[in-house]
Amino acid sequence: MKLKNDESADVRSDVATQVIGLFFVAIIVLAFTTNPVQTGTKEGQRAPALEGMAYNGSGWSEFSMDDWIDPFWTPGNASGEWLVVEFMDTDCPFCIESAVMLGQYANYFQKLDPAPGQEDAWDGPMVNFLASATELNIEGHETSRSEIMAFRDLTSGETCNGRDCGSREGGSHSFTYIDDIDQDNMKKWGIAGTPTYFIIQPDGIVSWVSSENQGEELQNAIYRILTESE
Amino acid sequence: MDANLILLVYIIPMAFGTFLMTPLSNSFGSDTTNKRSTMHIPRRRLMAGLTLVCLVSFAVSAHTLWITWKISEGAAFCTSTTVFSCDDVLGNSDFNTDPFFGMSWGLIGMFVFGFLLFMSRCVMIEPDSVWSERYLKFGTYITLGGIAVIALLVSYEIQMEKICQYCTTAHAGNIVALFGFWKAGRMHEMGTWNDDVQPKSEAKE
Numbered sequence: 001m002k003l004k005n006d007e008s009a010d011v012r013s014d015v016a017t018q019v020i021g022l023f024f025v026a027i028i029v030l031a032f033t034t035n036p037v038q039t040g041t042k043e044g045q046r047a048p049a050l051e052g053m054a055y056n057g058s059g060w061s062e063f064s065m066d067d068w069i070d071p072f073w074t075p076g077n078a079s080g081e082w083l084v085v086e087f088m089d090t091d092c093p094f095c096i097e098s099a100v101m102l103g104q105y106a107n108y109f110q111k112l113d114p115a116p117g118q119e120d121a122w123d124g125p126m127v128n129f130l131a132s133a134t135e136l137n138i139e140g141h142e143t144s145r146s147e148i149m150a151f152r153d154l155t156s157g158e159t160c161n162g163r164d165c166g167s168r169e170g171g172s173h174s175f176t177y178i179d180d181i182d183q184d185n186m187k188k189w190g191i192a193g194t195p196t197y198f199i200i201q202p203d204g205i206v207s208w209v210s211s212e213n214q215g216e217e218l219q220n221a222i223y224r225i226l227t228e229s230e
Numbered sequence: 231m232d233a234n235l236i237l238l239v240y241i242i243p244m245a246f247g248t249f250l251m252t253p254l255s256n257s258f259g260s261d262t263t264n265k266r267s268t269m270h271i272p273r274r275r276l277m278a279g280l281t282l283v284c285l286v287s288f289a290v291s292a293h294t295l296w297i298t299w300k301i302s303e304g305a306a307f308c309t310s311t312t313v314f315s316c317d318d319v320l321g322n323s324d325f326n327t328d329p330f331f332g333m334s335w336g337l338i339g340m341f342v343f344g345f346l347l348f349m350s351r352c353v354m355i356e357p358d359s360v361w362s363e364r365y366l367k368f369g370t371y372i373t374l375g376g377i378a379v380i381a382l383l384v385s386y387e388i389q390m391e392k393i394c395q396y397c398t399t400a401h402a403g404n405i406v407a408l409f410g411f412w413k414a415g416r417m418h419e420m421g422t423w424n425d426d427v428q429p430k431s432e433a434k435e
Contacts, residue, residue, distance in 0.1 A: 011356045019348045023340065026292040036299035039323040046302060048323055071304035188324075203304050 037205065041189050041198065047206050048188045050085065050132060054178045055149055063178055065204075068128060073202035075229055080202030081126040082226065084109070084218065087186055087196045089134050090151040091141040091161045095195045099151075100170030102129070105219045107174055124226045125202075129175035134186045136194065145179055152177045199225055233308035233316070233395075240293075240399050244286045248406050250279030251413065273417060273424055277354035280410035284347040287403025291339025294396045298326055298334050308395070319394035325386040335383065339400050346372060346407055353414065363418050369411030376404040 039046045047065070054063030065083070073080040086102065088095040107113035109127035133151070135143045140162070150158035150165035154172040158165045180186055189198075192211070197218045199208035208221045216224075249255050255275050268274045294316070297307045301321035309317040320326050320336075327334055349365040356362060380401045387393050417423045 011359070012352050012361075015348055015351045015355065019344050019351070022288070022347075023344050026288075026340065030292065030296050030299065034296060034299035035303050037302045037304075039302065046304075046323075071306070073304075 041206055041209060043206050043209055043212060045206050047085075047198065047200050047204050050130070050178065050185050050189075052132075052178045052180055052185060053145075054176045055145070055152065056176045057153065057174075060145065060179070063176065065130070065200075069200075069204040070202045071204065075201075077202070078125050081128055082202055082207075082222075083198075083200035084127055084129045084222065085198040085200060086129070086131045087134065087180075087189065087191045087194055087198075088131055089136045089141055089194045090143050090147050090165065091138075092136065092194045093161050096161055096168050098195055099168055099173070101219070103170045103173045105129075105222075109222060110174060112174055125229075127222060127226070129173075130178065131173070131175060132178045132180045132185045132189075134180040134183050134191075134194065143181060145181075148177050148179060201229075234314075237395055237399060240286050240290045240396075244283055244399065244403060244406065247279040247282035247286065250275045250282070251406070251410050255279075271424055272422065273357060273414070274354075276410065276414055276417070277350060277357070280407060280414065281347065281350045281354050283403055283406045283410060284343055284350050287400055287407065288340060288343035288347055290396055290400045290403065291336050291343055293336075294320060294394070294400065295334055295336025295340065297396065298336055313391065313393050314395050315392050316394035316396050318392040319387060319390060319397065322386075322390060325390065335397070342372065342376065343400075343403065343407075346411075350407075350410070357423065363415070366411055366415040366418060370408065370415055373404050373408035373411055376408070380404060 037044075037046045039048055041047065050063075050065035052063055053060045065085075068081065068083060070080055084106075086095075090096075104113070106129040108122050109124075110129060111122055111126060113121075131152075133143070133148045135141055144158075147158040147160065147165060149155070151160055151168070152173045154166050154168065154170075156164050156166035160168060178185065195210075197208075197210040198206055199218075199221060201207045207225050208216075210218065210221075213221060250258070256272070258269060258275065269278070297316060298320045300307055301317055306317055309315055328338060346369055349369050352359075353362045353365050383397060383401070387397075414423075
């Protein structure tokens with residue numbers, strides 16, 4: 001029996017081999033010359049953008065977390081400034097409860113005041129605090145920029161979880177609050193509940209997430225991570 | 231090295247490939263000193279140009295993927311305060327992946343141009359095969375679909391008020407490839423698909 005020889009099939013398989021080979025060579029070159037970091041909110045990933053109008057105590061202005069990131073930071077460089085990002089709701093009872101300690105530790109790690117019970121000031125790298133204030137889709141959680149200002153500054157006239165915002169325990173906060181009433185940042189960061197805390201390295205990589213470390217308090221995590229990074 | 235200078239490595243061969251696909255190159259084949267050259271045949275020139283454009287577009291897509299991955303490390307490649315800043319475009323995690331599978335646009339470009347390269351090279355080698363006309367139609371449809379993707383990506387650039395020059399080169403590659411596949415298909419239909427390949431020295435005898 002005479003075998004048929006399909007020459008055109010040979011051309012296609014030869015060319016396919018060449019193109020697939022080219023593809024794999026390109027991928028191998030990419031793999032050896034880059035070390036990509038995925039964007040996300042898991043530890044080790046690059047934090048997504050955090051943007052919006054922000055209130056720092058004197059007024060509302062455009063905010064972008066990118067301005068606080070140093071992409072060329074290397075571990076061990078003590079001059080890099082770390083970030084703690086809190087996702088909160090001014091009507092969330094847990095957020096109101098944690099606002100006391102958060103304010104004290106923000107002052108301590110931002111080198112404004114010693115921590116409660118400690119006389120010495122923090123001598124580690126600067127840790128900046130940020131709060132992204134959202135409005136959870138729960139009845140009674142309606143909020144506004146005035147409410148965010150009242151929550152931060154501890155001023156009267158707005159209601160936080162059924163009480164006057166000025167009556168919450170603790171002092172006024174020294175850090176910036178971002179307006180996330182439209183939940184843009186919250187969705188981008190995949191926040192399931194408030195409060196959720198993130199510790200971000202100076203180069204923008206997520207170092208610690210409260211939801212992945214249920215047994216560890218924020219301040220202990222800051223101590224541990226910043227000590228390890230030195 | 232400046233990112234825009236590196237881009238010339240892609241633009242120059244793409245421009246040459248485009249030139250081969252146009253009537254401007256008619257004198258090119260006859261002027262060449264190589265007597266065994268077959269570039270005087272329009273179909274040969276067209277398919278050579280198309281294959282070159284697909285290859286360059288594949289390479290520039292791979293480069294955009296490389297830039298995307300480099301930026302994710304925190305590095306900068308072509309950051310600029312001007313409107314031309316591929317770092318701002320490729321580094322924007324809201325727009326640098328496709329909305330369905332989250333795949334980097336550069337990787338999608340590599341797949342698409344790799345497939346177009348396969349088809350154009352197959353047709354270039356075996357122009358008279360039974361599948362060549364089908365491949366030319368596939369190529370036309372795929373690059374036509376690419377126009378919709380380009381429109382989406384350009385809308386992203388408008389939102390960001392930034393232009394990624396590497397992405398734009400890949401977009402141009404798709405448009406030129408569309409022209410090439412369409413023109414080759416037309417030649418096939420119009421009967422100007424000259425399969426009788428003869429070296430120039432023999433053709434003159």
